Structure formats: C-alpha cells, structure tokens
Amino acid sequence: DYLGSSPDRGSTVSEPGSLSRAQSPKANCLEVDRPLLTTSGLSEKVLNTLLQSRKPSTNRAYSRVVKTFQKWCFVQKVNADKPSVNEILEFLQQGLDKGLSLNTLKVQISAISAYLSSQLSADPLIQRFLKAAQRIRPPVLNPVPQWDLNIVLEQLCEPPFEPLKEIDLKYLSLKTAFLTAITSASRVSEIQALAFKEPYLQFFPDQVVLRTLPDFSPKVASKVNINQEIRLPSFCPNPSTEEELRYHSLDVCRALKRYLLQTESFRKSENLFVVFSGKNKGLTASKLTLSRWLKDTIQTCYIAAKLSPPIFIKAHSTRATSTSWAERLLVPPNQICKAATWSSLHTFSKHYRLDIDALQETAFGRAILQSVYQKK
Structure with missing residues (x-):
C-alpha cells in the first residue's frame, strides 16, 4: 500500500x-x-x-x-x-x-x-x-493547570468531605475518585476500568493495590501497561498528633474502604466506581461522570475555601498537576511514567521537562499527598 x-x-x-x-x-x-x-x-x-x-x-x-x-x-x-x-x-x-x-x-x-x-x-x-x-501553527504546550493542589487537599480535610463516616455519599464518591486520580496520575479511562474486588483490589497495612478489569485495553497498550498494578500508599496510617490525624483524612486507602462499604448494598457493577444516585444508581460510572466528579471536587473545594473556582477545569488536569507536583518533590521520572502509563521518559520530558532516574514503588502517590506539607 x-x-x-x-x-x-x-x-x-x-x-x-x-x-x-x-x-x-x-x-x-x-x-x-x-x-x-x-x-x-x-x-x-x-x-x-x-x-x-x-x-x-x-x-x-x-x-x-x-x-x-x-x-x-x-x-x-x-x-x-x-x-x-x-x-x-x-x-x-x-x-x-x-x-x-x-x-x-x-x-x-x-x-x-x-x-x-x-x-x-x-x-x-x-x-x-x-x-x-x-x-x-506550532503546538501550544498548556501551562500547569490554574488550580492549586494545596487548596484542594486542605479542603478535603474539612466539611463537606469530613468526617468520612457522616458525609453524603456524593462527597464520599467525589473525594475517593479525586484521591485515586491524584495519587495515581491515571487517565479517567483507567480509573473507570478499576475493579472493586479481589484479586484486582487488595488492601495491605501500608498500601492498596488496584488493577483494571482484565478486558480493559489501556491507551498505551504496551506489555508494561496492560493490567499494570496501581500501588497507592497509606498516608499517616497511625496518626498520633492532631496534625497527623488531619492528614490521615487524605489517606486514599481509608477513603476506598469507606467507599466500598457505603456502596456495597446497591452495587450492580464489577467496576470500582459506581453511580451514587438516580436511575443508574449502582451501575458503572461512565468516563464522563468520573470527569465531572473530578471537576466538581476542585470547584467544591474552592467554594469551601471562599475562593472563586478556576475556569476551564479539565479532569485530565489532575494528571498534569500530580505529575508536576511529583517533579517538584523529586519523585523519580520512571515512577511518574509508570504511574501515568506513559510509554517512555520522552513523553514525560516533553510535557513536564524532567530528565533524571531512580526507583521506589509507592514514591509517586506518597509525594502527591505530602504536597500539602508545602504550605506549612
């Protein structure tokens, strides 16, 4: 041809x-x-x-x-x-x-x-x-999304996102999806394909391991990315001070456990995230729905902080924000690429301008949550 x-x-x-x-x-x-x-x-x-x-x-x-x-x-x-x-x-x-x-x-x-x-x-x-x-018409590299991760993480420690056992299922869903997205740098399509039960979801004392359903095909369908494990660390798992207790409210493992418990009675899908209300309650949350949850989380946090919500928020910006914060906190680029399921360091360097190498399994997710300390 x-x-x-x-x-x-x-x-x-x-x-x-x-x-x-x-x-x-x-x-x-x-x-x-x-x-x-x-x-x-x-x-x-x-x-x-x-x-x-x-x-x-x-x-x-x-x-x-x-x-x-x-x-x-x-x-x-x-x-x-x-x-x-x-x-x-x-x-x-x-x-x-x-x-x-x-x-x-x-x-x-x-x-x-x-x-x-x-x-x-x-x-x-x-x-x-x-x-x-x-x-x-040269390609335009968009700037780092114009919303502050610190503001969002701070407000996730406050009402309406806390206390976790008392909040509305809507805010529990938003918070859990956002923490999963920001600590994993996963695409919305990957988050939607996550499974909710073993062996695809497993909790350990220091982390949770997530996997997509076996029939899911990632955007970058390499051997490394297909059915890749997503390891998300616990955050301040044994809080001993008031500050640590506050930061423990950002623990994605804690949020996931509570979310699974709250959705157990009406769940009708093998996917992790399900619709929390309406005629589709219990069914798989679509990519469009998950995108809306991520944007709504950011907007709700800004309003709670008495700030004007940023305009033109995109769900995909959680990937850019989390990887940019990981860069700032010196997380190894190979871990960022693995978390974001990019095919190579070139993809990362092209968008986020970093060129070093090292390793650690849960370094990415832990660094993102620790970004809230940068305000202190």
Missing part, C-alpha cells in the same frame, strides 16, 4: 491489486476500511480480527474524518476513491485555514490513509505540508 510518490499535478493514490469500490462509498460504519478489506478476499474471521487493530475511539474519529472528506469531495466534484495528492492537500488546506491543529491534521491523514489503504504520510508533499503547518 502506497501513495504514488510523484508530486506531479493530478497524481492519484494508487490502490494495489486494482481494488475498486463504488463511486460514492458509504462511511456510516465505524470501520472505514471494511469495504476495502472485504474486496480483498479475506475470510470474515480474518477481516474481523484485522478490524480490531484499532481502538473503538480511533475508529469513531476516523469515521468522522472520512464522512467530512466524502462531503468535501462531493462538493468539489472529486472522486473520493481516487483523489490526487493535490486534491488531498486542498482538503487539508481547508482544515488548516479553519484553524485545525497539527495533531488534528495528522489524524485526518491517518484516517484517509486507512480509507484508501494508502500510506499518505510517506508522500513528500504531504510531509512538507505537515512541516509547514507546524511552523504556521
């Missing part, structure tokens, strides 16, 4: 094996390359296996791009099955003019490549276009 390397005007995407499709192929299914693979003479079993090489979210993104591309081709009177390199570049240019980012343009190229069974990214003109797009 290749894109004709000739940059001459009118050169088209070649399709090996003289594969042909209808003049106006439909892209209403999520698997944009199913029609092409079907004509290749593959058995249905092999076809279905090949189509599982991409995550469902990727298929959805590709499907949206292909639909947009087909509409553009219809308006421009372009053959969507055999567009020329120039025509593809015109489509990309329209996106660039509309303000699409470099990453979005790359997704468009990948989607159209899958649709045409061609390697568009290898074409010299496509490569040059992407380099130009990067210069015209």
